[in-house]
Amino acid sequence: MKKIIIQEKIKIISNSRVGRNHFRLILCAKRIASLSIPGQFIEVRVAEGYEPLLRRPFSIHHVKGPNIEIFYQAIGRGTEILSRKKAGEFLDVIGPLGKGFSILNTQYSILVAGGMGVAPLVFLAEKLKECKSKNAKCKIVVLLGAKTKNHIFCQKEFKKAGCDVKISTDDGSSGFGGRVTDLLKSVLLNTQYLILNTQIYACGPKPMLKEIGGIVASCGLAAQVSLEEYMACGIGACLGCAAQTKSGYKYVCKDGPVFKAEELT
């Protein structure tokens, strides 16, 4: 399929706080919505002036009809400005960008989210569910990792998509006490997961993704991981978002953000 990138001024339907500094932004972006696949992202110009100057990348969190949804954390200048935008205002958006997840119709799908890494996985779970409805034996397991209880999001969405949700918190305030990668290890002790019937999809901080690479290598499973890197253009022109892979530098915006775990170094 020929990839098309759209630039649109799109209307904010809503922008609501869902946690201490977590927000959901719903945008009416019919053309982008119709082209998006899970794992892809958009580049948002959060301010008309030069503060901040560059667009900010956000994963597509959910698509419903003509609307796309972004799930984001206000952690700096750009995201704080974004968090103050009101329904009815317009945003200049470019997307969909990048190569998303390859949706494989395996019997088991294990989704591993670290912190904000949950953002693209909801859209993925929803698409996997569409495959699942064709094959009733399919099972989606979601491992949601966060620092603490208040940082666990999207449980409801995953459950709605028919996923089996397991939680880990670093401080043990909810679910498994420890890191989500340790939860993954314990889940994988179950010998039903084989390379032929299981695909792991992960998004989160780089150290977590690297560790997942190690885990799947040691037990012979396959994983797709979504990376983040600082971006300027988002379309493969500036070579700014380089990430080291086994076959040299790859560009997160164009070759990724989703890579095979075995490609990471």
Add this chain to the structure above:
Amino acid sequence: MNTEIFLGALRLKNPVLAASGTFGYGEEFKDFLKPKDIGAIVTKTITFSPRQGNLPPRITETAAGMLNSIGLENKGLDDFIKNKAPGFRKLKTPVIVSIAGDSPREYGELAKKLCAAGISAIELNLSCPNLKNSKLISQDPKTTYEVVKAVRKAAKAAIIAKLTPNVTDIREIAIAAEEAGADSVSLVNTFLGMGIDVNTRRPRLGNITGGLSGPAIKPIALRMVWETAGVVKIPVVGMGGIMTADEALEFIIAGASAVEIGTANFIEPKTSLNVVSGIKDYMRKNKIKDIKELIGSIRYK
């Protein structure tokens, strides 16, 4: 209305170019604009052999600007001639190939091979380290002269010598390029800068230092273009932080025959198109029939 300008033998239908390193090889922007509507595209700088580029992070944002340390990453000349150059005809606008080498000889060789492959315009990225001392090529009038001369001898192409602004007096460098036979000079490349993350106390760029571009550098770039235009007879191509047609017009009025759009492409991919139409609107409004009337038309009183 005439917006045509010449840089040596290179004819441009309008004076707005996409700057090296910010527009890929032309293809990347096809969903946003038709390359045929802008004056020319300057490619990402290519080198003789493939280059890996610098350690990430390669980009960080600063007040009204950005720092980059891409490190001339490219797949080398052979790959370029085989895989990129054949697509240029489809773009229907002149493609100027930016090159960098480590010696006058290497620049000459590159230019010669590109000409043989049908390339007719070359921008010399002279912001590369000079192997003989710790300076950049265009930080030294003598090396600048040698490189431009070597290319002049090796190739028939139109030559644009692109200068670094990290110098005490850019005029003497521009004059050296002119004397060596450059058809035009372009400026500015990025200003060397750095940033530190106070939480980790680590440099924000993998390479520690990088080049500053974007709106933050515009007043300095404009001053340097004005200074240069005052001392050379060849056309000057101005750039540095141009985001709007008015800013492009500032450079033209200061003496630039053409402008390049860099960082702005990342923020608004249609900037170069908007600048072309904004310049035309300005000309219409001010009853200017030929863009040449505007070049260097700065009024001091």
